[in-house]
Amino acid sequence: MLQKFDVIVIGAGAAGLMCAAQAAARGRSVLVLDHANKAGKKILMSGGGRCNFTNYFVAPDKYLSHNPHFCKSALKRYTQWDFIALVERYGVAYHEKKDGQLFCDNKASDILNLLLSECEQQGVQIRLDTPVSAVAQCTQQGCRYQLRGGGVWLGCESLVVASGGPSIPTLGATGFGYELAQQFGLNVYAPRAGLVPFTLTDHNKQLSESLSGSALNVDVACAGQSFRDDMLFTHRGLSGPAMLQISSYWQAGQSLNINLLPDHEVAGLLRQQQHERPKLSLKNWLAELTTQKFAEKWLASSAWQQSTLAQLSGADMDVIAQSLHEWQVKPAGTEGYRTAEVALGGVDTDELSSKTMEVQRFPGLFFIGEVVDVTGHLGGFNFQWAWSSAVAAAEFV
Numbered sequence: 001m002l003q004k005f006d007v008i009v010i011g012a013g014a015a016g017l018m019c020a021a022q023a024a025a026r027g028r029s030v031l032v033l034d035h036a037n038k039a040g041k042k043i044l045m046s047g048g049g050r051c052n053f054t055n056y057f058v059a060p061d062k063y064l065s066h067n068p069h070f071c072k073s074a075l076k077r078y079t080q081w082d083f084i085a086l087v088e089r090y091g092v093a094y095h096e097k098k099d100g101q102l103f104c105d106n107k108a109s110d111i112l113n114l115l116l117s118e119c120e121q122q123g124v125q126i127r128l129d130t131p132v133s134a135v136a137q138c139t140q141q142g143c144r145y146q147l148r149g150g151g152v153w154l155g156c157e158s159l160v161v162a163s164g165g166p167s168i169p170t171l172g173a174t175g176f177g178y179e180l181a182q183q184f185g186l187n188v189y190a191p192r193a194g195l196v197p198f199t200l201t202d203h204n205k206q207l208s209e210s211l212s213g214s215a216l217n218v219d220v221a222c223a224g225q226s227f228r229d230d231m232l233f234t235h236r237g238l239s240g241p242a243m244l245q246i247s248s249y250w251q252a253g254q255s256l257n258i259n260l261l262p263d264h265e266v267a268g269l270l271r272q273q274q275h276e277r278p279k280l281s282l283k284n285w286l287a288e289l290t291t292q293k294f295a296e297k298w299l300a301s302s303a304w305q306q307s308t309l310a311q312l313s314g315a316d317m318d319v320i321a322q323s324l325h326e327w328q329v330k331p332a333g334t335e336g337y338r339t340a341e342v343a344l345g346g347v348d349t350d351e352l353s354s355k356t357m358e359v360q361r362f363p364g365l366f367f368i369g370e371v372v373d374v375t376g377h378l379g380g381f382n383f384q385w386a387w388s389s390a391v392a393a394a395e396f397v
């Protein structure tokens with residue numbers, strides 16, 4: 001015997017809960033299944049525990065996808081303003097941290113509780129600790145898909161896959177959605193870790209290690225993209241928002257070009273300071289623009305460690321300027337899914353309708369959220385994609 005629902009959603013995360021609540025509000029009977037023992041674990045961990053739930057400046061160019069146009073329709077129909085209105089309706093206090101990034105004043109659980117409350121009000125059933133297996137098409141009347149969830153046979157007219165990506169497996173993340181897509185013969189772009197710190201193994205590793213915990217505001221460029229934000233030196237390499245952002249564009253083997261002093265024109269400044277403060281040591285001059293620790297470690301293995309500005313030749317100053325404006329770093333790799341905020345790649349958007357998120361070849365089968373090949377920049381864009389793609393599907397399930 002099949003237990004039948006109008007809609008079954010696999011994944012009680014950001015996209016799954018949003019879709020379930022909205023579909024149930026249309027009068028559909030909705031069941032959400034999750035193998036984890038708690039709903040929305042990534043929401044709770046997000047934004048350092050404060051959930052950066054959206055951004056004032058959501059736009060298609062903040063997303064990576066093999067089809068950059070795909071996200072436009074959903075983002076336009078359920079916008080950041082719609083989600084902000086929902087947050088305000090629940091009286092969740094929030095603030096803009098920087099660059100339009102909106103965070104909860106209190107805890108990320110405010111956002112999860114909002115979603116769970118929406119689900120409860122609309123009569124959504126949520127079954128946790130429920131692994132899903134044996135997903136197949138169904139031939140019974142009123143049932144297009146059947147699956148086994150927690151040892152019970154379940155059937156539905158619409159099956160929504162909202163099982164996310166494989167980043168942070170300790171939170172229950174899996175590649176289940178990709179495998180399911182492949183089972184139905186859909187193309188899946190190979191996933192890889194995004195918004196992730198870099199690891200170093202060459203001479204720069206020692207420098208990073210010695211500066212571990214220090215941060216600089218930098219401009220980093222790679223693969224035709226650049227980001228201006230903070231960079232953090234770590235024991236294993238480089239992290240911080242600037243590095244996380246560029247990591248989504250970086251491919252193995254490529255070098256990062258890092259401008260460590262983007263607000264200054266070092267060659268000109270050095271010449272001017274040489275004239276005005278000739279006795280100043282290069283180290284103290286650099287410390288004024290960065291930190292004492294950075295200046296010491298950066299110059300530690302250079303020929304100018306003890307130099308005063310007066311002792312520098314024009315050629316020296318040009319080399320120093322170049323080394324600070326164009327620091328070349330070739331990462332050995334990234335920290336991978338262990339710490340990545342997202343997985344790039346996923347279900348090929350050519351397989352889906354951008355209006356409904358439904359698989360073109362399999363009516364009633366939908367993919368939403370991170371499992372789809374749409375990945376946002378850091379700053380609340382990934383949750384906005386979860387909300388927008390969820391609402392797009394909810395109107396048609």
Ligand code: FDA
Pocket residue numbers: 010011012013014015016033034035036039040041042043045046047048051052053054130131132162163164165167168171172173174175176177340341342368369370371379380381382383384386
């Ligand atoms: P999500 O991962 O939220 O949910 C998927 C659900 O499916 C999970 O509950 C999982 O247990 C379940 N599942 C997986 N496999 C299953 C299976 N086989 N059977 C049943 N259930 C299964 N984004 C942002 O915009 N702002 C932010 O502040 C942050 N911060 C952040 C911090 C950290 C540490 C991480 C790891 C990620 C972020 N993100 C973020 C990214 C954001 O969390 C992510 O984009 C969304 O959670 C994606 O929502 P989904 O609903 O698609 O997947």
